[in-house]
Amino acid sequence: MTMRSLLSDHRHYVESFRLFLENSTEHQCMLEFIQKKLPGIISSIGNGKSTINVLSVGGGAGEIDLQILTKLQVKYPGVLIHNDVIEPSAEQIIDYKERVAKTSNLENIKFTWHKETSLEYESRTKASKEMKKWSFIHMIQMLYYVKDIPATIKFFHRLLEPGAKLLIILVSGSSGWARFWKKFGPRLPLNDLCLYVSSANIKEILDEAGLKYQSHDLPSDMDITDCFTEGNKNGELLLDFLTETCHFSKTAPLDLKNEILEDLKKPEYSEKRSGKYLFNNNLSAIVIEA
Template identity: 65%
Template sequence: MENIKFAWHKETSSEYQKRVVEEDEEPPKWDFIHMIQMLYYVKDIPATLKFFHGLLAANAKILIILVSGTSGWEKLWKKYGFRLPRDDLCQYVTSSDLAQILDDLGIKYECYDLLSTMDITDCFIDGNENGDLLWDFLTETCNFIKTAPLDLKEEIMKDLQEPEFSVKKEGKVLFNNNLSFIVVEANV
């Protein structure tokens, strides 16, 4: 890795976009841009993709990693997202949504799925601290188990044990945590 230059920007994508736009010079071109588990937290996904795609050098790539459209996340978010309280900006976007956005923008890409599960067994043990934290993670809601309406908790708890969300194996409940790796091509 001796001859590889890397620029680390400790700022949000919108902060970076604003900074680049405000500079009076031509924006830098990049050979590789990664967007790993971050598109959930931008306000305007199409505009963000279009902006960063415009920063690619010839033959460059963007690597996007986010939850797959075949994951339990997609089913959880589509069914319950509108009922979950939002503590922060979180867009419930999956690879299926992203493929549609990229198609609409006319941007070339390839998509690869990585099969993955997450053990959520502790979610079903009353008073389990790890389970409570998993609930917060799954729902993007702080103190979900203590603050959510009982009917919502019961519905989600039941669904998370169903085959379209999870598999049961060796006494564990394994949530479908499939991820997608999307490789975006530069315009040639």
């Protein structure tokens, strides 16, 4: 059997992503950021407006989106919020809609879902010549799946109203991910659906484009202890997520597998705490001005 990309099997990908969320502080660290930093970031985007337009690019199942919207409601009580979501996965949209249906206090928010990729949205809006402007746009953990990142950032940046902001969250350039991709990326079955990008690459792109931004560090980790128990099902699934490979344990060459398992225990990638191995999942939140 040869190694193939995790993204070639959408169900397997979603299953491993769910397990990753359970085993990591990925969403907790975002919630902390939303709690502590977002109020300041959005403090002027809605000034004097009767409607706030929010665009979520790759909103997934909406967990984080709803937290962001709650903060907007608190800051701008009674103001109507239009929340549009660009999301190519039908399953994710179904989950998002279910979440909205069972959440209370969303009365003044109007949701619209677009089942498409960011590029499809770009082509569609350009063709319609109706370039809707937005008060807040966010791209959370999704730029890995975009082919032309500089063009995508520039396109969405042009859709910001004066005073609006664009938020990007990605793994940090100093995370275990960035190091792992640098070392093992060339030996893993990356397809052109996924790119190994970190916040360091995004900052280069923003500097090049002359865009103004601030960056915030979001410390986070992922418990990978199970990966070191041969035959552990969760461990195997987490390893699939880490390597972006379908059934890595069964399909990887033995030398690669051994090298990765040895490396993952090293301090460059993980911290050992109370007998657990915690992989460095640090994220960066980059806030770009209009």
